[in-house]
Amino acid sequence: MSYRSRMLVLLVVDICIIWVAIATSYLFRFDGNIPPLYESQMLVFAFVTTVICGVSLAFFRMYRRMWQYASIGEIVELVKAIVIGIALTYIATYLLHGVRVPLSITSRTLEIMLLFMGGSRFLWRLIRVNRTKKAELTNNVLVVGAGDCGALIAKEMMTNNSFSGNRLVGFVDDDPYKRNMQVVGLPVLGDRTKIEEMVCTHQIHDIIIAMPSVKRTNISDIINICKLTGAKVKIIPSINDLITGHLAVETLRNVEVEDLLGRDPVKIDLEGIADYVSDKVVLVTGAGGSIGSELSRQIASFNPSRLLLLGHGENSIYTIEMELRSKYPQVQLETVIADIQDRSRMDDVFNRFRPQVVFHAAAHKHVPLMERNPSEAVKNNVFGTKNVADCADKYKVERFVMISSDKAVNPSSIMGATKRIAEMYIQSINTISETQFVAVRFGNVLGSRGSVIPRFKEQIAAGGPVTVTHPDMVRYFMTIPEAVQLVIQAGSFAKGGEIFILDMGQPVRILDLAQDLIRLSGYEPNVDIEINFSGMREGEKLFEELLTDEEAVTSTQHERIYIGKPQQINRAELELQFKRFEKVLGESQSSVRDVIEHLVPFYSHVS
Incomplete structure (x- = not known):
C-alpha cells in the first residue's frame, strides 16, 4: 500500500472513531434519549x-509515522495531539453553539478517542509482528546484552523482514537485577556462564553480542565462550552506531579474530599529531601496501598541505589514490610511481616535492621469499632505506619515521636482519643530520597481504585443510588501524635516534588462531576442517621478540608506546660493510649472507 493510500485509510478510520466516540458519549450521557438542544450541539x-x-493529528505528524515501529514516543505524541485537539474543540463548540458541552461527554469522548485511535495504530504494529512470527522459523537466536542496544536489536528482529525466519529466544546479561526479568516480552535467561547451556537447551543457531559500550576485554571473554558453542556469532560494531542512529539489522557483522585480541581502542593525542603532520608536505613510501595505505588514510584525515603516495606498483597506488580522492577531496594528492632502490629517482622526488615529513613503509617483508632471495632483500630493505634516508637528510626533512619489525630483534631470517641493518643506518645518520630519524617496531598485523589470516580464510573457504607450521609457534598481533595510529603517535614523540616499540599485548599461538577462525566460520576444527602441520619454514622462529638484550626500555607519554635505548652505531664500520654489500650483490647468495652475519652480530640463521 502506498503512503497516500495508508494516510487516507488512517484518516477515514480516525474520522469514524471521532463520530462514534461523540455519538456514544451523548447516548450514554442521556441514556439513549438525546434532547433536541443537544442533538444540534452534538452535530x-x-x-x-x-x-x-484532524489538524492537531496532522500537526503532530500522526500520519507520517511508521506504526509497525511504534513505541512510547509515538504514544506520547498521540496523547498530546488528541488532548490539545479536544481542548480546542470544547472552546470552539461553546463559541459556535452557545451551550457548553457537558464535561462528562467531553471526557468520555477523549477516552474513547485515545483508546480507539491508539488501538487502531498498535493493532497494525501487532499484525506486522505476528506476520513476521508466522514466517517459517528456522533459526533460534540468543542476544548477549539486555540493555538499550539489545532491546533495539530485539525490536528490529520482530519487525524487520530481513530477519524473517529467526526466532529470538531471550537474552543473556551479567546484571543480577535483570535476572528472570523480561525485555520487550522476552526473558533474561542468565549470565554469560549459562551461554553454553542455553545454546544446547534452546538449540541456538545464532548469538548476537549487543554490548557496544563494554570494554574489549569483556567482549573478548564473551566471544571465547561463544566460539565453543558451535553457534554463529555476530556483533554490533561500536557505540557510534547507537549515537548516530545507525543501529539496525544491517549493522551486525560477523565476529573477526580482531575481536578476540581483547584490546580497547587506541587513544591518540590529536593535537600532538596535528602539530607535525597538519599543513605539511608528507611522503609515504610503500603507500600501496597494507601499512602504507592505512598510513595514507589516517594522515589524510589530519589535512596535510600535500600528501605524496609513492609506490612501485601502479595498481595499488591507483587504488589508494581513488579511495582518498573520494574520502578526502580537500587534500592535495600526488602519486609517484618509483622504486626506492633507484637513488637518482628518489633524489628527483625529494628535490621536486620537498617533503617535510616522511613515513617509510616500503619494504620486502615475506620471510621465506627473502630467505631464497637475500640480495633482493638487501637491495630493497637496506639500500632502499639508505636512499630515502639520505635524501631526507640532504633536503632537510623535519621528521623521518621508518616502519620496522619485531623480526629485526635477534633475527633468524634475512628479512629480519635487513630490517635491523635499516634501523642501524637511520640511527647512525641521525647523529650527523638535522632530520629527526626514528624507527617504530611492532609485530604482525592482522589482515595484511600475505599474512596468516587471509591465508587461513582462503583455506577454510576451500574446505581445508588449514596448514599451521608448528603447534607451538606464537606471534604478536595487532590490527592494521591500531598499529598505524600508534606509528603516527610515536612520530610525535620523536627526538631523533629512538626505536619506538609498540605494546602488542599478549602473544597469540598460531594454532589457537587457526582454531578460532574455523569456529568463527561455523565449523569444528579437525571435524569439519582439518588442521595439518607443515613444519617451520626457513628463517622462522617459534616466537618473536620486541627488544634485544642490550636495549633497555623507557616509557613515553602514551601507555602503549615505549622507547628502546639507542645503541652506539659505528658509522664508519657501517659504511664499510655497505661497500662490501655493493660488491657481493652480484655474486653468490652465500656471500650476501656472510656480510649480513658480520654486520648483525645477533643474526643466527635457522635452517
Missing part, C-alpha cells in the same frame, strides 16, 4: 472535532 461538536483534531 456541531462532531464537525468541529473532526476539523480541529
Whole structure:
C-alpha cells in the first residue's frame, strides 16, 4: 500500500472513531434519549472535532509515522495531539453553539478517542509482528546484552523482514537485577556462564553480542565462550552506531579474530599529531601496501598541505589514490610511481616535492621469499632505506619515521636482519643530520597481504585443510588501524635516534588462531576442517621478540608506546660493510649472507 493510500485509510478510520466516540458519549450521557438542544450541539461538536483534531493529528505528524515501529514516543505524541485537539474543540463548540458541552461527554469522548485511535495504530504494529512470527522459523537466536542496544536489536528482529525466519529466544546479561526479568516480552535467561547451556537447551543457531559500550576485554571473554558453542556469532560494531542512529539489522557483522585480541581502542593525542603532520608536505613510501595505505588514510584525515603516495606498483597506488580522492577531496594528492632502490629517482622526488615529513613503509617483508632471495632483500630493505634516508637528510626533512619489525630483534631470517641493518643506518645518520630519524617496531598485523589470516580464510573457504607450521609457534598481533595510529603517535614523540616499540599485548599461538577462525566460520576444527602441520619454514622462529638484550626500555607519554635505548652505531664500520654489500650483490647468495652475519652480530640463521 502506498503512503497516500495508508494516510487516507488512517484518516477515514480516525474520522469514524471521532463520530462514534461523540455519538456514544451523548447516548450514554442521556441514556439513549438525546434532547433536541443537544442533538444540534452534538452535530456541531462532531464537525468541529473532526476539523480541529484532524489538524492537531496532522500537526503532530500522526500520519507520517511508521506504526509497525511504534513505541512510547509515538504514544506520547498521540496523547498530546488528541488532548490539545479536544481542548480546542470544547472552546470552539461553546463559541459556535452557545451551550457548553457537558464535561462528562467531553471526557468520555477523549477516552474513547485515545483508546480507539491508539488501538487502531498498535493493532497494525501487532499484525506486522505476528506476520513476521508466522514466517517459517528456522533459526533460534540468543542476544548477549539486555540493555538499550539489545532491546533495539530485539525490536528490529520482530519487525524487520530481513530477519524473517529467526526466532529470538531471550537474552543473556551479567546484571543480577535483570535476572528472570523480561525485555520487550522476552526473558533474561542468565549470565554469560549459562551461554553454553542455553545454546544446547534452546538449540541456538545464532548469538548476537549487543554490548557496544563494554570494554574489549569483556567482549573478548564473551566471544571465547561463544566460539565453543558451535553457534554463529555476530556483533554490533561500536557505540557510534547507537549515537548516530545507525543501529539496525544491517549493522551486525560477523565476529573477526580482531575481536578476540581483547584490546580497547587506541587513544591518540590529536593535537600532538596535528602539530607535525597538519599543513605539511608528507611522503609515504610503500603507500600501496597494507601499512602504507592505512598510513595514507589516517594522515589524510589530519589535512596535510600535500600528501605524496609513492609506490612501485601502479595498481595499488591507483587504488589508494581513488579511495582518498573520494574520502578526502580537500587534500592535495600526488602519486609517484618509483622504486626506492633507484637513488637518482628518489633524489628527483625529494628535490621536486620537498617533503617535510616522511613515513617509510616500503619494504620486502615475506620471510621465506627473502630467505631464497637475500640480495633482493638487501637491495630493497637496506639500500632502499639508505636512499630515502639520505635524501631526507640532504633536503632537510623535519621528521623521518621508518616502519620496522619485531623480526629485526635477534633475527633468524634475512628479512629480519635487513630490517635491523635499516634501523642501524637511520640511527647512525641521525647523529650527523638535522632530520629527526626514528624507527617504530611492532609485530604482525592482522589482515595484511600475505599474512596468516587471509591465508587461513582462503583455506577454510576451500574446505581445508588449514596448514599451521608448528603447534607451538606464537606471534604478536595487532590490527592494521591500531598499529598505524600508534606509528603516527610515536612520530610525535620523536627526538631523533629512538626505536619506538609498540605494546602488542599478549602473544597469540598460531594454532589457537587457526582454531578460532574455523569456529568463527561455523565449523569444528579437525571435524569439519582439518588442521595439518607443515613444519617451520626457513628463517622462522617459534616466537618473536620486541627488544634485544642490550636495549633497555623507557616509557613515553602514551601507555602503549615505549622507547628502546639507542645503541652506539659505528658509522664508519657501517659504511664499510655497505661497500662490501655493493660488491657481493652480484655474486653468490652465500656471500650476501656472510656480510649480513658480520654486520648483525645477533643474526643466527635457522635452517
